[in-house]
Amino acid sequence: MKLDYDVKYGLEGVAVAISSISCVDGVKGELVYRGFKIEDLVENSNFEETAYLIWFGNLPNENELDFITSMLSKKRELPENIIYMMENFPKNAHPMEVLRSIVSILGMYSNNDNSTLEDAINLTAKIPTIIAYWYRIKNNLDLIHPRDDLKHSENFLYMLFGEIPEKSELFDKSLILHMEQGMNASTFAATVTASTLSDVYSIITTAIGTLKGPLHGGANERVLNMLDEIKTKEKVENYLNSLISRNKKIMGFGHRIYKTYDPRALILKKWLSNMNEKVKYFDIAVKVEEEVLKRFESKKIYPNVDFYSGILYNYFKIPKEFFTTIFAMARIVGWTAHAMEYCKNNRIFRPRTIYNGPKNLDYKKVKEVERNG
Numbered sequence: 202m203k204l205d206y207d208v209k210y211g212l213e214g215v216a217v218a219i220s221s222i223s224c225v226d227g228v229k230g231e232l233v234y235r236g237f238k239i240e241d242l243v244e245n246s247n248f249e250e251t252a253y254l255i256w257f258g259n260l261p262n263e264n265e266l267d268f269i270t271s272m273l274s275k276k277r278e279l280p281e282n283i284i285y286m287m288e289n290f291p292k293n294a295h296p297m298e299v300l301r302s303i304v305s306i307l308g309m310y311s312n313n314d315n316s317t318l319e320d321a322i323n324l325t326a327k328i329p330t331i332i333a334y335w336y337r338i339k340n341n342l343d344l345i346h347p348r349d350d351l352k353h354s355e356n357f358l359y360m361l362f363g364e365i366p367e368k369s370e371l372f373d374k375s376l377i378l379h380m381e382q383g384m385n386a387s388t389f390a391a392t393v394t395a396s397t398l399s400d401v402y403s404i405i406t407t408a409i410g411t412l413k414g415p416l417h418g419g420a421n422e423r424v425l426n427m428l429d430e431i432k433t434k435e436k437v438e439n440y441l442n443s444l445i446s447r448n449k450k451i452m453g454f455g456h457r458i459y460k461t462y463d464p465r466a467l468i469l470k471k472w473l474s475n476m477n478e479k480v481k482y483f484d485i486a487v488k489v490e491e492e493v494l495k496r497f498e499s500k501k502i503y504p505n506v507d508f509y510s511g512i513l514y515n516y517f518k519i520p521k522e523f524f525t526t527i528f529a530m531a532r533i534v535g536w537t538a539h540a541m542e543y544c545k546n547n548r549i550f551r552p553r554t555i556y557n558g559p560k561n562l563d564y565k566k567v568k569e570v571e572r573n574g
């Protein structure tokens with residue numbers, strides 16, 4: 202059959218928008234937010250400043266940074282009713298399920314029917330509280346309420362553990378690494394929802410549902426499962442042989458755009474190798490990387506951001522089922538920036554499928570339907 206349209210499964214190589222938010226160079230292995238290299242941003246910036254950059258397009262001056270910092274710090278608390286609901290959720294609910302559901306419910310508490318930066322900031326401020334409250338509720342611990350005198354990531358770690366751990370600046374920088382990455386699956390899902398002129402809560406609910414999948418943000422949790430299963434670096438080769446012989450993908454490797462080292466993975470690996478103490482899982486991960494690079498040289502499969510991020514979160518004693526929520530806590534900035542940018546020249550997304558089913562069948566009443574076998 203001659204097709205009038207090309208089918209691009211997974212939209213590989215298709216551009217759906219023109220954007221000035223970030224540039225992902227998959228050949229050189231470079232990532233740039235609004236013109237600034239990711240390496241410079243993690244070296245010099247913090248969550249609040251980079252969020253401002255991504256939302257507004259330029260680095261903030263002092264007043265602007267104070268503005269965004271104070272907006273984010275004042276909106277952290279959740280409505281009482283929502284806390285009550287969370288306390289009654291099944292304790293085995295996955296943190297991503299809880300996050301997706303509470304973000305959706307928060308939409309009922311907003312007065313805005315359409316997407317606004319105010320709602321984007323409101324949700325960005327509240328997502329860490331949802332995650333931390335769920336951690337405390339799940340573990341039968343008293344809630345630790347947010348403080349408005351702490352920075353975004355310090356406050357998150359404080360709400361989780363009641364104290365701010367050493368090296369918390371690395372956690373903050375890891376959020377910068379996850380904030381934005383062009384038209385990835387969850388950002389695309391967010392943009393599709395935005396293109397219908399829906400509200401920010403619906404946009405972010407869509408995005409969280411998409412991020413949750415193991416081929417996207419859910420990979421970071423699976424990487425730790427894999428490292429747990431491998432147990433020692435001596436067992437890496439056999440483990441990989443078994444995966445590869447069953448045609449299973451190796452979590453934390455491969456990327457649609459990066460056909461070289463993902464710069465975010467390189468940065469995370471450098472931080473982990475520079476720690477003074479031995480970091481759990483790191484030696485096994487390095488061995489996995491070495492073996493995968495050898496075996497998949499021709500396919501250009503390299504570690505992606507999810508390969509080393511979980512090892513860092515584990516270092517901060519964050520349980521692995523919470524890893525993808527931390528990805529969401531950072532990526533909301535990119536999701537909302539893309540949604541707002543796209544809507545400036547909005548056109549609703551409406552691709553098509555090419556029908557290859559039957560036509561002109563005769564309708565049969567239910568009693569006449571016969572099924573073979």
Ligand SMILES: CC(C)(COP(=O)(O)OP(=O)(O)OC[C@H]1O[C@@H](n2cnc3c(N)ncnc32)[C@H](O)[C@@H]1OP(=O)(O)O)[C@@H](O)C(=O)NCCC(=O)NCCS
Binds near residue numbers: 450454456458502505
């Ligand atoms: C990220 C990902 C979904 C990209 O998918 P994609 O662009 O559609 O790439 P493909 O799945 O078409 O992969 C191309 C080839 O590399 C192989 N490949 C890709 N990632 C692989 C991996 N992690 N392990 C083993 N093989 C992999 C594919 O099997 C395919 O081989 P083939 O050409 O012989 O069929 C994919 O690499 C993957 O599933 N990775 C594991 C999950 C993960 O880490 N996700 C986080 C991404 S940030």
